[in-house]
Amino acid sequence: MEEVRRGPWTTEEDLVLNKYVAQHGEGRWNALARCAGLKRTGKSCRLRWLNYLRPDVRRGNITPEEQLLILDLHSRWGNRWSKIAQYLPGRTDNEIKNYWRTRVQKHANLLRCDVNSTTFKDAIRYVWMPRLLERIRAASGGAAFSASCTSPVAAAAADPLPSHPLKQPEQATLGSETVESSPSEEASLTIPFSCFADCHSTTMQGWGGWAADSLSLPACCDEQGGWPAGDLLSSESLWSMEDDWFMQHQIQSYQPYCSSLPPLK
DNA sequence: AACCGACGCAACCGCTCGATC
DNA sequence: TGATCGAGCGGTTGCGTCGGT
Structure with missing residues (x-):
């Protein structure tokens, strides 16, 4: 042998x-x-x-669009890395898994809350993802997204504030390909890779820069390491960490998308 | 320049599942 | 119906790199 x-x-x-x-x-x-x-x-x-x-393996930093997608899909499916990877062409499950462990879990640690806690999930959903949308929109000028996007994520990014006509397509699409979806679970999921391609040239510095600024705020945490008592979105500490524009528009604009998501498992 | 710790990523491990016999 | 095998998945580890001291 x-x-x-x-x-x-x-x-x-x-x-x-x-x-x-x-x-x-x-x-x-x-x-x-x-x-x-x-x-x-x-x-x-x-x-x-x-x-x-594999020839189609993509290299380089995870783009904000990909970050947004990862956060969104992870909120639906949890650690189903290969399933999440199906919606990020060229990215492997291993890469996404590493990204999650090194970046996302790090921020949960910085916030001193469990990555699976409701607190952290809320932070992702109501702070992190809107910020990503803001960045994507700023980087793309809005136009690149509006042309080809049909996903809730992309629609929220592309539509003028404050209205977001969230679409509910029958099937998920992967670029030009249709992906098999179970109606109960994925009916509203259409992934805008065509528009992602439009935005790839605008790759930003990545997670470590601005995201750290927006989330690593120990002052927001109480002595037990959690968020201050009371509703996350009404927390004075949390409010104060974001700028006026975000507070007035981003959360409002994003909430319809959040409410359109299938229930988390 | 040397050391050291943190970080990121490639690779491995253990397990499950489905196909085949 | 149970055994075996291949494939795939998620968790974990090990090592190279990089930045700080």
Whole structure:
């Protein structure tokens, strides 16, 4: 029994795997590993291909549009990374999972609340996501979104304030492809990748900059590490951390979208 | 320049599920 | 119907990098 290689893949191994998949296609990974002469497990080959070698894998920072989508889909489905990844072309479940753990959970820690707590979910929904919408809208000038977006997220980003005619399409769409959806769960989900592409050139600094400013506010937390007592949105501390424009428009504009979401599981 | 801790990402591990026999 | 195997998923780990001291 030949020893199985572990650890980082070499360039040579990548070339072999690439060549073999190009010639024979994906699947039957154990057999592939054997036939290609790779001293790796089938699992390892599959993972390397899906997460790194696939030609359509996207690299670089998660864009604000992608962040918004991740937050939205995670609020619906939880840690269903592969399912979430289906709606972010070129992004892998591993990448999204890493993003969540490194960025989102970090902010939950900074706020000293559990990432699964209602408090943090509310913060995401009523503070973080509206801020993302604001940033996306500012970066795109609004026009890029309004042309092609049909998702609630995109509609909320594209529509002039304060009205948001939220659409309820029958099926979810992935770019030009239709994605199978169960009516009860995903009926209102249409993902605007065409408009995402429009906005990719406006990639911002990412999570660490402005998001930290808007969420990492220990002063908002009480001594137990939670938000101050009372309703999150009416908290004086929370109000004071956002600018007037956001308070007057963003939350108002976003709430119809939030209320249109299917119940969280 | 050296050290050190935090961070981010690639890769691994254990488990589940479905197909096949 | 149970055993086996391949594939996929979510959680976890290990290591390289980078910034601060």
